[in-house]
Amino acid sequence: MKILVIGGGGREHAIIKKIKENKAVETVFALPGNGGIAQDATCVPIGACEIEKIVEFAKTQKIDYAVVAPDDPLVLGLVDALEAENIPCFGPRANAAIIEGSKVFSKNLMKKYNIPTASYEVFNNMDAALKYLDTAPIPTVIKADGLALGKGVTLAFTREEAKKAVVEAMQDKKFGKSGESIVIEEYLEGPEVSVLAFTDGKTVKPMVSSMDHKRSGDNDTGLNTGGMGTIAPNPYYTKDIAKQCMETIFVPTIEAMNKEGRTFKGCLYFGLMLTKDGPKVIEYNCRFGDPETQVVLPLLESDLLTAMMATTNGTLCETEIKFRNKNACCVIMASEGYPVSYEKGFEITIPEDILSSVYIAGAKEENGRLLTSGGRVLGVTSIDETLKGAIEKAYCSVNRISFDNAFFRKDIGQKALKATED
DSSP, X not given: OEEEEEEOSHHHHHHHHHHTTSTTOOEEEEEEOOTXXXXXXXXXXXXXXXXXXXXXXXXXXXXXXXXEOSXXXXXXXXXXXXHHTTOOEESOOHHHHHHHHOHHHHHHHHHXXXXXXXXXXXXXXXXXXXXXXXXXXXXXXXXXXXOOTTOOEEEESSHHHHHHHHHHHHTSOTTGGGGSSEEEEEOOOSOEEEEEEEEOSSOEEEOXXXXXXXXXXXXXXXXXXXXXXXXXXXXXXXHHHHHHHIIIIIHHHHHHHHHTTOOOOEEEEEEEEEEXXXXXXXXXXXXXXXXXXXXXXXXXXXXXXXXXXHHHHTOGGGSOOOBOSSEEEEEEEEETTTTTOOOOOOBOBOOGGXXXXXXXXXXXXXXXXXXXXXXXXXXXXEEESSHHHHHHHHHHHHTTOBOTTEEOOSOTTHHHHHHHHO
């Protein structure tokens, strides 16, 4: 089989490594891929949002199956365009990807179908939003309506912070068109949980839960990032909570999308907050999360490609999805200064014996050398019987990898570890 994977980050590297375990796979193309992915796939310099070029490439190469991993091309309709040329895909069509593409849509969907989430107000007028903030409960959460590379959310602990976030989004166009409308919502408290789920629009099969670490600094300080590390499974996500989420959130969301004529197929990401009033949805993503994928897929015992194709073919109910009863930890190594500004072009040295557990995100290959080319450079994942062991192994590997201006959080998994010890 010839497989096409769209994207060029650590998530895509993890997907490609897992897909290659299927013996029927002969060739994997990555568009655009990166210098590290080039060790595991044939990289082609076509951007993830160059819809026409991607479709032409897929037709020319007679691709058997395409995996559209990032949010932008899904929202732009890449799956629709490939399916129009009879190329089967993993991922939702544009009318379903809107569940991530528009925060306003997803919040209104949850309200309409009684799916538990934070209370909220929607604004497309800055003055009205600022006036509302004069009396709104603080802290509060400000969200840009559209896609913003995972950085369109501000947790505001003062009215000044909240108003600044509104002005930046709506007047300063910090997130471009994504900030033309905003959601101001209730600040929820409790442990956060990420749950990725395979779905074919009828059946929902959740994957192992995980815990992301969004802030750039230890102890959840610093700026919001795309994710500085993650562990799986999440100790706060018990069997009872999983059952409750299936009944009140997962299945109702799929049914709601069907009722709206927006059947969702692919991977639906549920960002959850376990509040004192029960689990509530913080956000949906229309694809695998990053870096959650880098801990979830290494624990997947079943064949990934088979599971993906079952979501496309509508046969998920008869497809086994099994995970190893172990723990995983992924630590992200980033460029100093991320997520604001950082230098690039530093050589990366990775020992051969740990290459299989390293997922490259921001690196390019030049004259046989791997050089940094992004904010999040790579993720290192380790698996162990215990969470403590997985964390220790991951940091042991991190300390064997080197590049100038590298930085990483030193506390990935510590909050989860404390929960297991309490």
